[in-house]
Amino acid sequence: MSLFELCEWLANTSWSIALHESRYAFLGVLTIHVLTLSVFVGTSLMIDLRLLGVAMIRVPASQVIERLVPWSAAGLILMMTSGALLFYAAPLVRYQNIFFRMKMATLVLALLNAWLFHRTVYRRIADWDRDAVPPRAARLAGGLSLILWVVIITAGRMMAYQDYWFN
Amino acid sequence: MILEFCRWIQYSAPLVAMRDSPWVFPVIATIHLIGLTMIGGAVLLVDLRLLGLGLRHQPVALLARDAERWLLRGLFVAMSTGVLLFMCFATKYYYLTFFWVKMAALILVIVLTFSVRRRITAANEPQVNDATGRLVAVVSLTLWTTVALGGRYIGFP
Numbered sequence: 001m002s003l004f005e006l007c008e009w010l011a012n013t014s015w016s017i018a019l020h021e022s023r024y025a026f027l028g029v030l031t032i033h034v035l036t037l038s039v040f041v042g043t044s045l046m047i048d049l050r051l052l053g054v055a056m057i058r059v060p061a062s063q064v065i066e067r068l069v070p071w072s073a074a075g076l077i078l079m080m081t082s083g084a085l086l087f088y089a090a091p092l093v094r095y096q097n098i099f100f101r102m103k104m105a106t107l108v109l110a111l112l113n114a115w116l117f118h119r120t121v122y123r124r125i126a127d128w129d130r131d132a133v134p135p136r137a138a139r140l141a142g143g144l145s146l147i148l149w150v151v152i153i154t155a156g157r158m159m160a161y162q163d164y165w166f167n
Numbered sequence: 168m169i170l171e172f173c174r175w176i177q178y179s180a181p182l183v184a185m186r187d188s189p190w191v192f193p194v195i196a197t198i199h200l201i202g203l204t205m206i207g208g209a210v211l212l213v214d215l216r217l218l219g220l221g222l223r224h225q226p227v228a229l230l231a232r233d234a235e236r237w238l239l240r241g242l243f244v245a246m247s248t249g250v251l252l253f254m255c256f257a258t259k260y261y262y263l264t265f266f267w268v269k270m271a272a273l274i275l276v277i278v279l280t281f282s283v284r285r286r287i288t289a290a291n292e293p294q295v296n297d298a299t300g301r302l303v304a305v306v307s308l309t310l311w312t313t314v315a316l317g318g319r320y321i322g323f324p
Contacts (some may be wrong), residue, residue, distance in 0.1 A: 031319050037313060038207025046208040056233045059225050071211065150201060158198040165189055
C-alpha cells in the first residue's frame with residue numbers, strides 16, 4: 001500500500017469524515033494545536049536561548065533543562081496529538097500540500113537534533129553546567145533547534161496558502 | 168469615528184499595496200506567531216515559578232529579570248506585526264467581538280505584568296510561593312490565554 005493509498009483509506013474512515021465535517025470539534029483541535037505552540041515552542045525557546053548562552057546565564061543549564069523539559073514535553077505531546085488529528089481530518093489535503101511535506105521533513109530533523117543533543121553533549125553537562133556560554137556542540141544544538149522550529153512554524157502557517165498561491 | 172479611522176487605514180495607499188501582494192500577509196502572520204512563542208516562553212517561565220512549578224531553586228527576581236527582556240522582545244515582535252495585520256483588514260476586525268475581547272485582555276495583562284506582577288517578582292525574598300504570587304500567576308496565565316484564544320477565533324469563519 002502506498003502512502004497515497006493509506007491517506008485515501010484514512011480519509012474514507014467514518015471518524016475522519018466526522019471530524020472533517022464537524023464544526024466545533026475541528027476548530028477546537030485547531031485551537032489547541034495553535035495555543036500549545038506558546039507552551040511547547042515557548043519553553044523550548046528558553047532552553048535553546050540558555051544553550052546559546054544568551055538567556056538565564058546565571059542559572060545552571062541543567063536546572064533550566066530539567067525544569068522546563070516536562071512542560072515542553074507535555075506541550076509537544078499535545079501538539080503532536082492535535083496535529084495528528086488535524087491530519088486525520090483531511091489526510092489527502094495534507095498529503096498533497098507541499099508545505100505540509102516540508103513541515104514533516106523539518107520536524108524529523110528537529111526531533112533528531114534534540115535526540116542527538118541528549119545522547120552526546122548533554123551527557124557531559126556536569127562539565128559545563130555553570131558556564132555562562134555552553135560548549136560549541138550545545139550552542140549548535142540550541143541554534144539549530146531555534147532555526148528548525150521557526151521553519152516548522154512558517155511551513156505550518158503557509159499550509160493554508162497553497163491553493164491561493166499555486167492554483 | 169473608530170470605524171471611519173479603520174476605513175481610512177485599510178484603504179490608504181500603502182495598505183492597498185500590501186494587500187495586493189500575495190505573500191506579505193502570510194509572512195507577517197508567521198512572524199506574529201513567532202512573537203507569540205517568545206511571549207509564551209517568557210511568561211510561562213515566571214508564572215510557573217510563581218506557582219511553584221518550575222525552577223524552584225532560582226530566585227524569582229533573577230528569573231523575572233531575564234525573562235522580562237525576552238517578554239519585551241516578544242511583545243515588540245507580536246505587537247508590531249499585530250498592528251500591520253490589523254491595518255490590512257481594519258474594518259473586518261472592527262466588527263469582530265473576539266478582536267475587542269483580545270484587545271481588552273491584552274491591555275489588562277500588560278498593565279498587570281508591568282505593575283503588580285513586576286513588583287511581586289522583584290520582591291524576591293523569601294521564596295515567593297505565597298497566595299498573592301499564585302493568584303497573580305493564575306490571572307496572568309488566564310489573560311494571556313484569552314488573548315491567544317481571541318487571536319485564534321478572529322481567524323475562524
